[in-house]
Amino acid sequence: MKKILVTFLAVGFTSKIYAAYLDDWSNDDLCGWMDSASTPEYIQKEVEKREILCYGSVEVASLPTEVNLSLESGTVFPSPDPDLIKEVSPDKDKSYSY
Numbered sequence: 001m002k003k004i005l006v007t008f009l010a011v012g013f014t015s016k017i018y019a020a021y022l023d024d025w026s027n028d029d030l031c032g033w034m035d036s037a038s039t040p041e042y043i044q045k046e047v048e049k050r051e052i053l054c055y056g057s058v059e060v061a062s063l064p065t066e067v068n069l070s071l072e073s074g075t076v077f078p079s080p081d082p083d084l085i086k087e088v089s090p091d092k093d094k095s096y097s098y
Contacts, residue, residue, distance in 0.1 A: 022046045027059040 022030070022042070031054035033043045052059050 027052050028057075030054075031059050032057045 025046075027050065030043055030047050030050070030052060033039050034047060034054045035057045047054065053063065054060070055063055
């Protein structure tokens with residue numbers, strides 16, 4: 001009888017400790033995991049339980065509206081900043097150029 005009682009007490013304490021594991025985590029901590037390639041299932045369940053909306057690894061009140069960058073012919077990419085493009089100068093010492 002004592003063994004059964006000890007077993008139930010041990011299981012009861014263990015489950016309470018496990019249940020409180022993510023209670024100390026902030027919502028932003030959990031959202032940081034949601035952008036991971038392989039988010040653990042227990043973190044996904046905690047996010048669903050707290051009804052958190054994550055975007056960019058932080059909690060947000062609503063999702064931002066995104067611009068649709070796809071057309072019939074494919075994806076449209078924004079033009080790079082011209083100041084970031086290096087100008088190529090020919091190398092006169094080489095027999096080839098780019």
